[in-house]
Amino acid sequence: MYEKPILYFICTGNSCRSQMAEGFGKKYGGEDFQIYSAGIEAHGVNPRAVTAMKEIGIDISEQTSDLIDPEILNHSFYAVTLCGDAEERCPYTPPHVRRLHWPLPDPAKASGTEEEITVVFRQVRDQIDHLVYELIQKARKEWKEGMGNAAVENGIS
Numbered sequence: 001m002y003e004k005p006i007l008y009f010i011c012t013g014n015s016c017r018s019q020m021a022e023g024f025g026k027k028y029g030g031e032d033f034q035i036y037s038a039g040i041e042a043h044g045v046n047p048r049a050v051t052a053m054k055e056i057g058i059d060i061s062e063q064t065s066d067l068i069d070p071e072i073l074n075h076s077f078y079a080v081t082l083c084g085d086a087e088e089r090c091p092y093t094p095p096h097v098r099r100l101h102w103p104l105p106d107p108a109k110a111s112g113t114e115e116e117i118t119v120v121f122r123q124v125r126d127q128i129d130h131l132v133y134e135l136i137q138k139a140r141k142e143w144k145e146g147m148g149n150a151a152v153e154n155g156i157s
Contacts (some may be wrong), residue, residue, distance in 0.1 A: 005077035005143055006034045007135070014039025014065040015046040016108050017082040020125050023053050023060040024132035032140060033077070038068040040085065046108055052121040056129075073097070078139055082128075102131055 007029065009021035018037035025035035042065040053060045073079055079093055080100045093099060104127060110120035 004032060004034045005139070006036065006072060006075055007139065008072055008076040008079045009035075009037040009082060010068060010079060011037075011039055011082040012085045012106075013041050013043030013108075014067075015043040016049040016106065016121075017104055017124065017128060019045050019049050019060050019063055019065070020053055020128045021080065021082060021132050022063060023058045024129050025136065027058055028133050029136035029139070032143075033136070036066075036069075036072055037063070038066045038072070040068065042067050048107070048117065048121050049125075052107075052118070052125045055122075056125070077143065078135065080135065100135070102128075104128065 007025050009018040009025065011018040014037055018039060022035055022037035025033065029035065044065045045060065045063055050059075050061050074094055074097065076093070076097045078098045078100060080102060082102050082104050083106060084103055104124055105120070107117075107121040107124045110117045
């Protein structure tokens with residue numbers, strides 16, 4: 001059904017944090033994983049998130065803001081929530097789906113001058129960069145060591 005193991009990044013509105021995580025996921029692991037993002041709600045991709053990512057050479061402008069797809073979620077190797085709301089409201093996942101939670105601040109709620117808001121977006125972006133890079137390394141190792149067998153049995157080859 002799925003050609004590669006899935007990494008699924010989830011936040012409330014699928015507008016900032018999960019979108020950035022999807023962009024980094026594709027950069028670091030797109031050849032080994034299927035990378036998706038989604039939200040409890042779909043708020044559209046935040047233009048400031050697009051700008052923050054473009055600053056470092058990653059274009060997320062064509063990504064879409066989507067609701068959680070139970071099919072993708074249930075076939076994920078990892079499902080990562082990036083905010084408390086998503087962690088609490090994320091649907092049940094089967095035992096073979098590894099769940100992680102990264103309690104990151106919502107840059108869309110930043111206030112102040114345009115420059116101050118931009119700084120918050122960059123800080124969150126850089127945190128996500130590090131976290132996704134580490135996750136990709138960990139997931140590659142786990143998959144290669146055979147921990148992905150349960151996922152293979154569930155439709156990923």
